[in-house]
Amino acid sequence: MSPGQPTPFTLRRALSDWFTPRLRRQLLWALVAALGLPWLVGAWAKQFIQPGLHNDAERAAQLVDFMVLGGIFFGLSMIVVWLVGCWVVAVMKGPALQGDEFPGAPEQDGPGHGGA
Secondary structure (H helix, E strand, O other): OOOOOOOOHHHHHHHHHHOOHHHHHHHHHHHHHHHHHHHHHHHHHHHOOOOOOOHHHHHHHHHHHHHHHHHHHHHHHHHHHHHEEEEEEEHHOOOOOOOOOOOOOOOOOOOOOOOO
């Protein structure tokens, strides 16, 4: 294979090249937010559930726990949808190819090409 030719587009490249370092950083922040924010909101909400003031404090705390789990699963599913979308865009774009240069570009103008 000559140096100007790109490497062939294989299944391995389709599954790995799209996962860039920038996307990895964004994924890390998205996972922290999807796991941490519902947990923090649930912990904050549980502070206001007191056994003497609430009819069934333990049941209310479990309801908050279920809501936190629902929020976490929803956030994780949105991250999976986002990653699938990133993969689809990367596959549709394909590998970066160097095309032919535009005829008449300044670097190609020489004697006989009518350059200035």
